Amino acid sequence: MARTLCRIFKGCQSICSLPLMKTRLHPSASVLLRTVCVRRMLTLPFRFSPKAQDFSLPNSSWGAEMRQLYEHYNSQCEEEMKGEEKQDWAWKRVPSYNRTLKHATGGVYLSKIYQSKARFFTRNIKEPGAAFEYVLFVSKDEQKCVCIFQAGHLLEGPQGYVHGGAIATMIDTVTVTHASVLTLLIMTANLNINYRRPIPLGSTVLIDSSLNKTEGRKVLISCKVTSTDGSKLHTEATALFVVSRLLGG
Numbered sequence: 001m002a003r004t005l006c007r008i009f010k011g012c013q014s015i016c017s018l019p020l021m022k023t024r025l026h027p028s029a030s031v032l033l034r035t036v037c038v039r040r041m042l043t044l045p046f047r048f049s050p051k052a053q054d055f056s057l058p059n060s061s062w063g064a065e066m067r068q069l070y071e072h073y074n075s076q077c078e079e080e081m082k083g084e085e086k087q088d089w090a091w092k093r094v095p096s097y098n099r100t101l102k103h104a105t106g107g108v109y110l111s112k113i114y115q116s117k118a119r120f121f122t123r124n125i126k127e128p129g130a131a132f133e134y135v136l137f138v139s140k141d142e143q144k145c146v147c148i149f150q151a152g153h154l155l156e157g158p159q160g161y162v163h164g165g166a167i168a169t170m171i172d173t174v175t176v177t178h179a180s181v182l183t184l185l186i187m188t189a190n191l192n193i194n195y196r197r198p199i200p201l202g203s204t205v206l207i208d209s210s211l212n213k214t215e216g217r218k219v220l221i222s223c224k225v226t227s228t229d230g231s232k233l234h235t236e237a238t239a240l241f242v243v244s245r246l247l248g249g
């Protein structure tokens, strides 16, 4: 029991320790939601499991480019010591699980009872590297989110290139994660995508997401998919998220 409580606490801590952006929606509602979630977890007869695979860590399928970029951002995640003072991190890696509730709780596995077969869309293929291989980092200072995405062979659309729906899925995933850092319980209301240049299957690309503005319950984010050196623009998009009415907006 003590261990379980400790895990829940750590899960919530990891949510709270995610980059808290300068612009935030409903800060009190967000804290309230987190508190309510924890209370619910504690009172319901859920089964907990310590086994929560974090899919955003390197695996054998990652190519050299993916690894290099991962190292680049990951090295900026560590806390730096300057003199006596501990400096805050510039970037933070966002852990990724195959159930939505694990996302929201930072890895705490709540239940095998509720929709036990449900799996997060981008994390439901067992073979590493076969489909969506990605890792996300968020930047507190720049209010940005960057995703390194390696497109596996199961994502084919036109021969040799990535399916437009798979690209849309990744854009939705990256921007929704970015918006989730601002507030929980959001839904994609609008996703507007321009496909400029096809993405070769098996290649690694960067997906950059920037906060445009927040307006009441609305969060507007823009997103670009480019080659890893930034020279080729593959896709650009804007996304609108609406905070659930549960938060009293």
Ligand SMILES: CCCCCCCC/C=C\CCCCCCCC(=O)SCCNC(=O)CCNC(=O)[C@H](O)C(C)(C)COP(=O)(O)OP(=O)(O)OC[C@H]1O[C@@H](n2cnc3c(N)ncnc32)[C@H](O)[C@@H]1OP(=O)(O)O
Residues within 6 Å of the ligand: 014, 015, 018, 094, 095, 100, 103, 104, 105, 106, 107, 172, 173, 176, 177, 180, 181, 186, 187, 188, 189, 190, 216, 217, 218, 240, 242, 243, 244, 245
């Ligand atoms: C360590 C821990 C890590 C934590 C980090 C977290 C990581 C998180 C990662 C993973 C989590 C997993 C999450 C994955 C999910 C992926 C995202 C999806 O695929 S979502 C599914 C697809 N979307 C739907 O199914 C929505 C269906 N639509 C609706 O439910 C409603 O229409 C909704 C909620 C979007 C809005 O409904 P209303 O009744 O609440 O609000 P109204 O009054 O209609 O709109 C509010 C404002 O928004 C504008 N609006 C609404 N829809 C719009 C639209 N399509 N275009 C433009 N404006 C729109 C309206 O005009 C209004 O604006 P005015 O306040 O008047 O200025």
